[in-house]
Amino acid sequence: MTPAPPRHPAPLRDGVLRYAGIGSFDLETGGHLPQVTLAYETWGSLNADHSNAVLVAHALTGSTHVARGSSGEDGWWDALVGPGKAVDTDRFFVVAINMLGGCYGSTGPSSTDPQGLPWGSRFPFVTVRDSVRAEARLADLLGIASWHTVLGGSLGGARALEWAVTEPDRVRHCAVIACTAASTAEQIAFGQAQLAAIRLDPDFNGGDYYNGATPAAGLGLARRIAHITYRSEAELEYRFGRSPQEPENPLGSAVPAARGRYAVESYLDHQARKLTARFDANSYLVLTEALMSHDVTRGRGTLQQALAGTTAEFLIAAVDSDRLYFPQQSHDLAAALPRETAVHMISAPIGHDGFLTDAEKIGAPLRERFFA
Known part of the structure; x- marks a missing residue:
């Protein structure tokens, strides 16, 4: 053609x-x-x-x-x-x-x-x-x-x-x-963890999810993992340290799942939401695989x-x-x-x-x- x-x-x-x-x-x-x-x-x-x-x-x-x-x-x-x-x-x-x-x-x-x-x-x-x-x-x-x-x-x-x-x-x-x-091996390892996060999402459906719910949770988790590697430890410490996400207290519950959050956790959640609103999980897989194979x-x-x-x-x-x-x-x-x-x-x-x-x-x- x-x-x-x-x-x-x-x-x-x-x-x-x-x-x-x-x-x-x-x-x-x-x-x-x-x-x-x-x-x-x-x-x-x-x-x-x-x-x-x-x-x-x-x-x-x-x-x-x-x-x-x-x-x-x-x-x-x-x-x-x-x-x-x-x-x-x-x-x-x-x-x-x-x-x-x-x-x-x-x-x-x-x-x-x-x-x-x-x-x-x-x-x-x-x-x-x-x-x-x-x-x-x-x-x-x-x-x-x-x-x-x-x-x-x-x-x-x-x-x-x-x-x-x-x-x-x-x-x-x-x-x-x-x-x-x-x-490198370490870069591939970070990529593999992100791929697994998407593929293990219950809504991933082997990659054929376009007629149903999208694997937003898995893509969001992949973004969290990636974003940590994109920012330095010094940057995260300077911006967030151990600060709580106001008005929550990370030690505010005897049940781990009900505790408050640290500010850095809220930041990662925000980055995850931004990406899932604009990017396709399968494309994230394809491009990450391409980069891993580079x-x-x-x-x-x-x-x-x-x-x-x-x-x-x-x-x-x-x-x-x-x-x-x-x-x-x-x-x-x-x-x-x-x-x-x-x-x-x-x-x-x-x-x-x-x-x-x-x-x-x-x-x-x-x-x-x-x-x-």
């Missing part, structure tokens, strides 16, 4: 969700999707020689809405992307794509199959490498032969790195932020051998308080690159999420290295 051309509103506007059919798609693990749609947003304009395109890859539960657009809705990286900012949309054509398997418009478990039924439990295993191959097809449709820059943090960093390795001739600059060359060396030899063919200029960045992706892992990645690359350290007490909350600290080196 010939892929459908992207559907653009007229006139072209910034930050508007668009959709592109990229045809049927064979996956790395042997799965097959008969028709794939990718959702994406753009900001700015592609120049005459198509040399100013920038791909921004979202994190695990992120969306395509990186920056504020014509709708006025805030983006999740507004501090970094926009007119006059480090990634200047007055100069560059910025593209953000919802990863294959996601739930913000791209084909995923909640999408319907050719018979009109939700894919659910039948949705195939997707890898980060698969997502890059799918995104390359969309780039073709947009007329982008190569990216000026590909950048992202966490899962987005894994996608950026995979782009530079899988499509070396199509990436001139690459920023890998708060991510590693491959998921390994840029798979089938490519050692890390040095895997990176040897890259031609991009790299920016490797880490958050100094990150306890999910340790800074040393970024140093190991940088040391394996074929050209000497220093690691930029984001000083942020918050932990892994510092690449989002302290975006201005990555903006300066990006501007200096790639966007001057």
